[in-house]
Amino acid sequence: MLHIVACIKQVPDTKIIKMNPKTNTMDRASAPAILNPYDEHAVEEAVRIRERYGGTVSVLTMGPPPAVKAIKKCIAIGADEGYMISDRKFAGADTLATSYALTKALEKISQIKPVDLVICGKMTIDGDTGQVGPGIARRLDIPPLTSVKKVEEVNKQDGYVIVHRKIEDGHEVIQSSLPCLLSVEKEINEVPYASFPNMLKATRYDPHIWSVDDLEDVDIKQLGLKGSPTIVAKVWAPPKPEGGKVLEGNPAEKVEQLISVLLERKELFEGRGRA
């Protein structure tokens, strides 16, 4: 039976977050914590693969205690098990330290039940890098497959998957050996509303929660802030555009002014505009 682990993160909703204009820091209290939107698709894809081939879907997150809520959301989507690693020592991790900690957790999960497939979201909306997935794959020494927009086949018996990987002008069809890691695009699926039994299960569900001490062979120096090569040196407000000229007059006059602006660049329209 397949064992699929989706990596998920709880993030502040950056769409409605308020910034403190003096310090350029986020007012976390102003934004609700949500399941990273891309990770919903990762979980949904894991569930769909299980529906096709059978098996178990686990989700894994590293985060502070309230992130249990994000796990419950995944249970509502259809995951079977939830694991969380939570410890002050993980705090301040960049992508390298995050992928290290998650890899240690995945190794422990593998001892409970060997993992065939790891699925990550394309990126988080707060970290915004898409680097954690490939990082985990390298550390586990399994192939990373990024920008996956379709899972065509998962064949555990013969040990391979076939996926479509999105590229700038189309897609590639890739075959990879199992186990491997997929980072999935949003377009890979649509996440339906949770079913009532899943919602019920989610409210009652208690995830497995581990601290650093519960993991094996952990090099403390590689965790959290200490284990992070990158630091944020400075933050500032994005340059405020000055705003341009609002054209005045009736619609015809406005359009006329706009046309003269366009015609200043008429070399761009060579051979255009004929009906």
Next chain:
Amino acid sequence: MNLEEYSGVWVFIEEKNGEIAPVSLELLGAGRRLADKRDCKLSGILIGNNISHHAATVFEYGADTIYVYDQPIFNDYRTESYMKALLHCCEKYKPEIILYGATSTGKDLASAVATDLPTGLTADTTELDVEEDTGLLLASRPAFGGNIMATILCKKYRPQMATVRPKVMKALPPEIGRTGTLIREQILLNESDIRTKVLEIVTDTTKKVRIDEADIIVAGGKGLGSAEGFQLVHLLAETLGGAVGASRDVVEAGWIEHHHQVGQTGVTVTPKIYFAIGVSGAIQHLVGMRNSSLIIAINKDPEAAIFEACHYGIVGDAFEIVPLLVEQFKKSMAGEEVKHGGKV
């Protein structure tokens, strides 16, 4: 780690379908500036099959050196094979900085390489600078959904790496005949060492004009009301000879496919002219288009944020303004042709 051992700025040269990706040439321009400031060499690193001839172009766009891995096994981009070549080259020549395009290939490769080295990697950079005396790379990028800009440093590890958004850096004008040193490298790699295989590459031919390469983009937003209303955007784009862009809300409504989406979770574009029609100007949209040379906004809400980001704005109903614009534009172009003696 002895930081002193590392020197030089590298650009990963991405090649596809027989051509160097435009972003790689842009990065040579950006890399040249960093290398000059550091008084060090700028190098390209090129991996592929039958690709050595691209070296000439790489020199013309500013590189002093190019490292070339030209072997059949590199015919398709695959993370594991390309990563091994890059790691081999890093270990041998120890660069201080490596830049990659933030493309599907560049991001994939950089993430894998960063983990193995290991070193820090800044994603989706939009501004680059270097400290002259220390060589510290200052990589800045929009963060938290574009709400802030952040400068990311990697003080204790080398090389320092960043992926850089296409179209934000400027390529230098090519200096024809400029040459440099070509260094051929090779690694021993068997097909059986690599666990993935590219079975097929499917090019989407429906994308007539790719928006990240277009000079003119006509982008529409939710304000167009419906898929039918959105046809107005296609009409103007066709008239002007431009590509069609869209806000995320339009893509989510299913009026157009995702590859037309401009913004943080779409494509970054810097066309010569950008039209935003019925687009409110959310920060996530602005980060994807604000470096366009000329931004024109049409929106019926005078308070819309897009008016703070545009060069010229028309407050009005798109359904009134755009048809007028199409008609007037056709007329004046026809007139222009007459003025030029009816030349086609």
